[in-house]
Amino acid sequence: MNNQQLFEKIKKKGSFLCVGLDTDIKKIPDFLLESNDPIFEFNKAIIDATEPYTVAYKPNLAFYESEGAEGWRSLEKTINYINECYPGTFLIADAKRGDIGNTSSMYARAFFEKMGFDAVTVAPYMGEDSVKPFLAYEGKRVVLLALTSNKGANDFQFVTDSKTGERLFERVLRISQIWGTSDNIMYVIGATKAEELKGIRMIVPDHFLLIPGIGAQGGSLQDVARYGLNDQCGLLVNSSRAIIYISNDKDFAIKAGECASEIRDEMYSILQSNGLMT
Numbered sequence: 001m002n003n004q005q006l007f008e009k010i011k012k013k014g015s016f017l018c019v020g021l022d023t024d025i026k027k028i029p030d031f032l033l034e035s036n037d038p039i040f041e042f043n044k045a046i047i048d049a050t051e052p053y054t055v056a057y058k059p060n061l062a063f064y065e066s067e068g069a070e071g072w073r074s075l076e077k078t079i080n081y082i083n084e085c086y087p088g089t090f091l092i093a094d095a096k097r098g099d100i101g102n103t104s105s106m107y108a109r110a111f112f113e114k115m116g117f118d119a120v121t122v123a124p125y126m127g128e129d130s131v132k133p134f135l136a137y138e139g140k141r142v143v144l145l146a147l148t149s150n151k152g153a154n155d156f157q158f159v160t161d162s163k164t165g166e167r168l169f170e171r172v173l174r175i176s177q178i179w180g181t182s183d184n185i186m187y188v189i190g191a192t193k194a195e196e197l198k199g200i201r202m203i204v205p206d207h208f209l210l211i212p213g214i215g216a217q218g219g220s221l222q223d224v225a226r227y228g229l230n231d232q233c234g235l236l237v238n239s240s241r242a243i244i245y246i247s248n249d250k251d252f253a254i255k256a257g258e259c260a261s262e263i264r265d266e267m268y269s270i271l272q273s274n275g276l277m278t
Contacts, residue, residue: 001090001118001139001141002139002183003182003183003206003208003232003234004232006055006090006208006232007232007233009055009088009090010055010233010271010276011271011276011277011278013052013053013054013055013264014264014267014268014271014272014277015053015054015055015263015264015267015268016055016233016235016236016237016267016271017053017054017055017056017236017237017238017239017260017263017264017267018054018055018056018057018058018090018092018210018236018237018238018239019046019047019050019054019056019057019058019238019239019240019243019244019260020057020058020059020060020094020212020238020239020240020241020243020244021043021046021047021057021058021059021060021063021078021240021244022059022060022063022240022241022244023039023042023043023059023063023064023074023244024063025038025039025067027245027248028042028248028252029042029248029249029250029252031250037070037073037074037077039064039067039071039074039078040074040077040078040081042244042252043059043074043078043081044078044081045252045253046243046244046252046253046256047078047081047082047085047086048253049253049254049256049257049260050243050256050257050260051086051089052257052261052264053257053260053261053263053264054089054260054264055089055090055236056089056090056091056092056236056238057082057089057090057091057092058091058092058093058094058210058238058240059075059078059079059091059092059093059094060094060240061075061093061094061095075115076115079091079115079116079117080116083116090118090119090236091116091117091118091119092117092118092119092120092121092143092210092236093111093115093117093119093120093121094121095107095111095120095121095122096121096122096123096145097120097121097122097123098122098123098124098125098126098130098131099126099130100126100129100130101129101130101132101133104122104129104130104131104132104133104134105133105136107120107133107134108120108133108134108136108137112134112137112140117140118139118140118141119140119141119142119143119186120134120140120141120142120143121143121144121145121188121210122134122142122143122144122145123144123145124144124145124146124172124176128176128179131144131176131179132179135179135180135184135185140184141183141184141185141186142180142184142185142186143185143186143187143188143210144172144176144185144186144187144188145172145187145188146169146172146173146187146188146189146200147169147187147188147189147190147193147196147200148188148190148193148212149190149191149192149193149212149213149219150190153190153193156168157169170199170200170203173187173200173203173204174203177204177207182204182206182207182208185207186207186208186209186210186236187200187204187207187208187209187210188209188210188211188212189209189210189211189228190211190212190213190219191211191212191213191214191219191220191221191223191224191237192213192219193213194219194220194223194224194226194227194228195223195227197209197224197227197228198227200228201227201228201230205230206230206232206234207234208232208234208235208236209228209234209235209236210236210238211224211228211235211236211237211238212238212240213238214237214238214239214242221237221263221266221267221270222270224237225270225274229270229274229276231276232276233271233276237267239260239263242259243256243259243260243263244256246259
């Protein structure tokens with residue numbers, strides 16, 4: 001799915017929302033625990049309720065891996081359900097992989113060939129040969145970690161080259177563009193670092209950015225849009241806990257849908273006011 005195709009989906013939905021499926025079996029409503037696959041049943045209800053308002057879903061693999069083989073089966077059922085019932089939805093594996101070339105090739109095969117994801121998050125620390133295997137898949141995307149929303153981002157990502165003044169995350173953005181194109185590389189930029197987006201857009205004006213951190217982490221959608229929008233929107237803004245755990249009662253899916261709808265309405269207004277809705 002290239003930039004233009006993703007932009008068409010954004011315009012069709014009037015939304016650039018990505019819902020994070022960070023499904024913790026300890027946080028889902030108790031009544032679901034009686035089902036054969038509580039994680040899948042929770043995900044299915046959330047997906048059905050939020051799909052009209054979102055263009056992407058992003059399962060965080062740690063929440064599934066923590067449940068062993070059963071968690072992987074729940075994840076596989078979730079991805080199959082989305083692909084079968086809502087074809088064309090953009091699916092991101094929040095896996096944060098990145099290893100030597102032959103290992104990365106196996107990760108790419110798992111996520112793109114076996115599981116049907118459209119994109120996977122990748123850590124760029126090991127350099128080009130650790131990322132290239134993911135870029136070998138036509139129509140698939142790598143989402144490189146660039147500037148994250150967590151407190152520990154300050155430990156390394158802002159380290160500055162004493163000669164050039166370039167910070168480490170800026171170097172990641174600049175160099176990694178050589179490895180692929182704006183149609184197969186995206187970047188993770190935390191919403192809590194929205195003030196950096198103006199400078200980031202000077203380095204990567206055409207790439208889509210995956211923006212986690214609104215909602216529970218305190219990022220501002222208005223600030224992200226003000227500094228991060230480009231002429232194809234260029235943003236997928238993720239919200240996880242603020243949507244999927246808004247209620248722990250039997251109305252959890254209804255409430256999640258209402259929350260996603262409110263975010264979509266704000267996004268629609270942003271797109272419209274910036275001349276991106278036709």
